[in-house]
Amino acid sequence: MNELRVGMVGHAFMGAAHSQAWRAVNRFFDLPLRAHMTALCGRDANRAAAAAEKLGWASYETDWRVLVERDDIDLVDICTPGDTHAEIAIAALRNGKHVLCEKPLANTVAEAEAMAEAAASAPGVRSMCGYTYRRVPAVALLARLVAEGRVGRVHHVRAAYLQDWLVDPATPMSWRLSAERAGLGALGDIGSHIVDIVQHLTGERITGVSGLTETLVPERPTVDGGTGQVTVDDAAIFLARLTGGALATFEATRFATGRKNALRVEINGSAGSLAFDLERLNELEYYDASRPSGENGFTRILVTEPDHPYLAAWWPPGHLLGYEHGFTHQARDLIEAIATGVQPRPSFADALDVQLVLDAVARSHGEWIPIPERRP
Structure with missing residues (x-):
């Protein structure tokens, strides 16, 4: 079976949940690709090494830039705080990597627009935002x-x-x-x-x-x-x-x-x-x-x-x-989309729609704010 070699950035709460999904998905679902937990990335070498061992990753990195350029990585899974999402996702897409990014997509509309534009400009590369409750x-x-x-x-x-x-x-x-x-x-x-x-x-x-x-x-x-x-x-x-x-x-x-x-x-x-x-649930x-x-x-x-x-x-x-099964279903749907060449949902464009709403609420202060159409 062909492999989908996954690299994950971040290993706290969401990193543990995503790791559980990558470990379980091929054991319960018959899929055209087998997820391989190739590398985990964290800033501290000792903590990253310990997390990789505990969560089941084959190797670790301390610099996400190295991870997204590795030839043995097909998909980058982003489980970091929102201020890093845009930079990591855009770099991964430009390196031809599929991307799964935790929600919300970014911290600002401008960052979310840049991410959606990068995804639209990467033909054959799939990207999805992790609104996991869709998969309950x-x-x-x-x-x-x-x-x-x-x-x-x-x-x-x-x-x-x-x-x-x-x-x-x-x-x-x-x-x-x-x-x-x-x-x-x-x-x-x-x-x-x-x-x-x-x-x-x-x-x-x-x-x-x-x-x-x-x-x-x-x-x-x-x-x-x-x-x-x-x-x-x-x-x-x-x-x-x-x-x-x-x-x-x-x-x-x-x-x-x-x-x-x-x-x-x-x-x-x-x-x-x-x-x-x-x-x-x-x-x-x-x-x-x-x-x-x-x-x-x-x-x-x-x-x-x-x-x-x-x-x-x-x-x-x-x-x-339980709670963890939604993440396994998310991994299942993403693998299926990559294998069949279709755009998974929610796409970065879907996640940009959410970001536009959040931004309008934050600016509202009780006033009625129309939601603009997204540009990409």
Whole structure:
């Protein structure tokens, strides 16, 4: 079997999740290419060597520039903070490497545009942004049901991504709280997921937004005993309209006390409704308005059947999947796209659409901001 030789930049949270996917994907899915975990890259040699050994990579580098120029690398997987995405991805594309880049695509619209342009200018080279929740089987089923018209015309969408890991003001500074490193706070980190998932599920673009952002704890302790200024938002709330006319509401916060990783989306249409909650990721709720009123209500669909998206490769019905499986499905879809010569989704252009929305929300301050068409 031909190999797809992968080099990964970054080895923390997302690096571990992506490594799990590359290790598992060919063991469960029959694919035309076999992923080979060729090299991991990290700035510190000792930590990179230890991570490569632990996560299953054959070698390591300490300079991503060396990695993207290696002849034995076919795909570069970017799992670093957002301030490095553009430079690494563009260099990899120019070296003829396929690219998987974690979300959000970049820290600014200009960087995202440059990345989308580089991807469009690299014929035969595939690029994808890691909005992994598209690959949760229940979300994929939800998308399929909407596309089949099961909810009819979409009237309302409400989406929220709620976490609470910053509620304690003593939680120390990290790169995610610096605009220089992360670009945006909750809006970019988790708000980007719900923007992508809504546009994906409905098949429509967001055409305008009005939003508010807030930094609830402006200073936090640093590891050296000092304090650092928080330069990103802690929470964001915004209204939006979709191309089909539907109204949408979005909330992204890292201050929702008691909520650990609650991504929720509900779509209400003329013929029914669908709802998903990541904390119950093997389930989907469906309301079919065509049923008699005396019998009707939301139906719980347990998304573990072999005819549900991705499930035939896994366990018998009723045996649940977890968070890590979405990353394996992402790797599966990317390998299939590379092998068959098609553009995987979400493309860098799709991810640029998300970036345009995030930028408009950040600039809104309560005003209505139209979303421009992307240029590439």
